[in-house]
Amino acid sequence: MRARHRWALLAAVLLMAACTDSSEVRSPAATPTLAPEPTATLSTATLPPPTAPPPTAAEVTTTSETTRTWTLLAGGDVLMERSERLGLDPFASITPALGSADLSVVNVEMAISERGAPHFKEYVFRAPPAAAGRIAAGGVRVANLANNHTMDYGADALSDTVDLLEGAGVVTVGAGRNIDEAYRYRILTTEGGVSVAFVGASVIVPSGFTAGPSAPGIASAHSPERARVLDTVRAAAAAADAVVVNVHWGVERNPCTSDEQRTLARELLDAGADAIIGHHPHVLQPVVFTGDKLVAFSLGNFIWEPRQNMRGETGVLQIDFDGDRVVGWTLHPHLTDSDGVPVPADSGPRVDRIRDIIAGDCGPHAPPPTTTSTTTTLPPPTGTAGI
Secondary structure (H helix, E strand, O other), rough: OOOOOHHHHHHOOOOOOOOOOOOOOOOOOOOOOOOOOEEEEEOOOOOOOOOOOOOOOOOOOOOOOOEEEEEEEEEEEEEOHHHHHHOOOOOOOOOHHHHHHOOHHHHHHEEOOOOOOOOOOOOOOOOOOOHHHHHHOOOOHHHHHOOOOOOOOOHHHHHHHHHHHOOOOEEEEOOOOHHHHHHHHHEEEOOOOEEEEEEEEEEOOOOOOOOOOOEEEEOOOOOHHHHHHHHHHHHHHHHEEEEEEEEEOOOOOOOOHHHHHHHHHHHHHHHOEEEEEEOOOOOOOOOEEOOEEEEEEOEEEEOOOOHHHEEEEEEEEEEEEEEOEEEEEEEEEEEEEOOOEEEOOOOOOHHHHHHHHHHOHHHHHOOOOOOOOOOOOOOOOOOOOOO
């Protein structure tokens, strides 16, 4: 079991990454060059449980050579109903290409299926089966399904979503046919031999979406289910070199973080997470870098319906690791076009706003303090970022 810093130490060294004059937002450390299309492997088995109820996992595989440095590319919310209907490849212009890193992850916020009936809520999202192959071809290795739209068309559609993505070579986390599948972690091993565990959980949980012992659904991070999520992170930290947690949380359209987000981030880091990738607000939120761990509170709409202003501002987050330590990060700005497809951007007032928000200067861009989340009322933003 690898050694872990306690949260008290992390809190003492928290600092925000500074912006540069370039078109990218960078950490203070230099940004390493991405490796040329490395690969990763996944094996499937069950790990003995640390506590009850037991999280499940995949066994670690290794290679003959060990390279401790590796890179993760991450994007935000992905909805492909429009792009599939128009026959577009929404990954074509993304820079750097998601497949150019050791590993990559996005939040798939839709059912991928032609089966099922819509859930009784205002917005329901899905895309045809071909979307799964498009996601895989776009270089995505891991898809988070712990969100408030994966179950929009019911259990059969969720089953199709998992099967289609896994069949295309994309590992899924955060949802499944039962509670064990939904709350399990998955381990991928980089070409250099670093084992990386992925976990998915959602604070935004519509009625009937939580997975049960024999009921399909998502991994809820609400109490009392939050305890199981934290147990899963602890087990993942014991089994893998590094742990990446995807969390669906926060206040929609608000670029500032909530107390709820910051509290959960502390708990996840203390349980063993090395990087936390957030989504749900549909706008960017700050990135906090502690010196060896990182929290990206929200990566915004990555592939979506056409959106203007902040909801059309996004990016590819590049996180550079040395084993389990985050040693640097870069946000590559993108703007969604008239079809909701991300296109790289290097200058202009919208890119300036991306820099401000990611660096923590979110207050000037926040909406009035009456904004509420989907599940709970939160205090107004402070205008500064932190954990």
